[in-house]
Amino acid sequence: MAARPGGRSERVRASVIDATFAELVERGYLGMSVENVANRAGVHKTTVYRRWGTVEGLVADALDHTRDTPWPVPDTGTLVGDLTAIAYEVVDSFADPVRRTVPVAVVAAALMSSAATRAKNDFYGARTAEAAQVVTRAVERGELPATTDAAEVIRLVCGPLYHRVFITGDPIDHGVADRVVRVVVHAAKAGLV
Amino acid sequence: MAARPGGRSERVRASVIDATFAELVERGYLGMSVENVANRAGVHKTTVYRRWGTVEGLVADALDHTRDTPWPVPDTGTLVGDLTAIAYEVVDSFADPVRRTVPVAVVAAALMSSAATRAKNDFYGARTAEAAQVVTRAVERGELPATTDAAEVIRLVCGPLYHRVFITGDPIDHGVADRVVRVVVHAAKAGLV
Numbered sequence: 001m002a003a004r005p006g007g008r009s010e011r012v013r014a015s016v017i018d019a020t021f022a023e024l025v026e027r028g029y030l031g032m033s034v035e036n037v038a039n040r041a042g043v044h045k046t047t048v049y050r051r052w053g054t055v056e057g058l059v060a061d062a063l064d065h066t067r068d069t070p071w072p073v074p075d076t077g078t079l080v081g082d083l084t085a086i087a088y089e090v091v092d093s094f095a096d097p098v099r100r101t102v103p104v105a106v107v108a109a110a111l112m113s114s115a116a117t118r119a120k121n122d123f124y125g126a127r128t129a130e131a132a133q134v135v136t137r138a139v140e141r142g143e144l145p146a147t148t149d150a151a152e153v154i155r156l157v158c159g160p161l162y163h164r165v166f167i168t169g170d171p172i173d174h175g176v177a178d179r180v181v182r183v184v185v186h187a188a189k190a191g192l193v
Numbered sequence: 194m195a196a197r198p199g200g201r202s203e204r205v206r207a208s209v210i211d212a213t214f215a216e217l218v219e220r221g222y223l224g225m226s227v228e229n230v231a232n233r234a235g236v237h238k239t240t241v242y243r244r245w246g247t248v249e250g251l252v253a254d255a256l257d258h259t260r261d262t263p264w265p266v267p268d269t270g271t272l273v274g275d276l277t278a279i280a281y282e283v284v285d286s287f288a289d290p291v292r293r294t295v296p297v298a299v300v301a302a303a304l305m306s307s308a309a310t311r312a313k314n315d316f317y318g319a320r321t322a323e324a325a326q327v328v329t330r331a332v333e334r335g336e337l338p339a340t341t342d343a344a345e346v347i348r349l350v351c352g353p354l355y356h357r358v359f360i361t362g363d364p365i366d367h368g369v370a371d372r373v374v375r376v377v378v379h380a381a382k383a384g385l386v
Binding site: 023026028030050061081104107108112117119124125152155156158159161162164166167168169170171179180182183184186188190192193 | 220223225258273297300301304305309313314317318321345348349351352353354355357359360361362372373374376377379380381383385
């Protein structure tokens with residue numbers, strides 16, 4: 001048999017994580033059960049109980065795994081190009097009726113479980129830190145002052161997009177993304193971030 | 194008996210709305226029942242069923258009522274002063290462990306019910322439009338270009354605050370609010386909003 005990274009234990013984890021996200025999207029956090037996740041993953045339920053314990057444990061592990069999955073940070077050569085790529089990725093993920101289901105279900109789960117809240121915050125914290133590399137590079141190129149708070153630039157770009165999706169319900173599109181990038185870059189160049 | 198605005202029917206509605214928010218916060222949307230709301234409000238359950246029908250109807254009416262409740266728009270004389278007052282109000286409401294429970298429960302309910310989503314979006318749309326008066330006044334005073342999108346200024350100020358609360362879990366405080374106000378005002382003065 002050909003060697004596969006991680007072997008059987010990692011394959012079980014991958015199946016269980018896929019099943020966890022699918023069940024989360026289909027039934028919502030409060031409708032989930034360890035047994036349904038095990039059935040969907042084709043893994044014996046005692047294995048799932050032993051390794052993950054509860055639905056909370058399943059959701060937290062699925063998010064931790066996603067957090068640890070490498071994410072291609074854009075590198076277009078300019079700050080505006082990189083921030084636009086990041087903002088378009090947010091817009092495109094919520095415009096896609098299938099892709100949007102996972103973050104929506106995760107935010108909902110986090111409002112009902114402290115383990116899911118911790119995992120969600122860790123996930124977004126890690127993604128923000130990765131995306132902040134584009135700001136650090138812009139500082140190195142002399143596009144932004146050395147005092148710039150790199151993570152805050154990312155949060156100021158993404159914040160208004162998530163606010164529309166989860167709070168006001170206003171639509172998001174590339175035009176909205178372009179504007180928020182212009183606003184934040186203008187202020188960051190003036191040393192305000 | 195002294196005359197009271199609205200009379201018995203309005204008093205029943207006020208009790209039911211108070212009970213709806215209290216039950217929503219205590220049990221969450223999926224844990225609510227018409228019967229528990231009626232009991233808490235001290236109103237016969239057939240009255241509640243007849244007038245509101247379902248838990249969805251109760252939550253939507255409670256939000257519609259809050260939306261229609263006048264909200265004191267700040268008027269400090271300057272754009273920075275007004276936007277800072279609006280941003281501090283968001284920060285202070287989420288810093289208060291009691292006050293924060295209602296918006297958190299409402300956002301959660303909206304992720305589980307389309308009637309609650311509609312009512313939440315209407316609520317935030319109405320509040321954004323009211324707050325946008327401070328931007329319109331700034332345009333009239335000549336602080337901002339006539340082309341400014343007033344509602345978008347409000348969304349850009351509030352977006353990063355809600356994003357921290359509901360998405361990244363990063364803390365919010367007056368310093369965070371001050372920075373986002375500076376960023377948005379600087380860009381708006383340059384005609385970028």
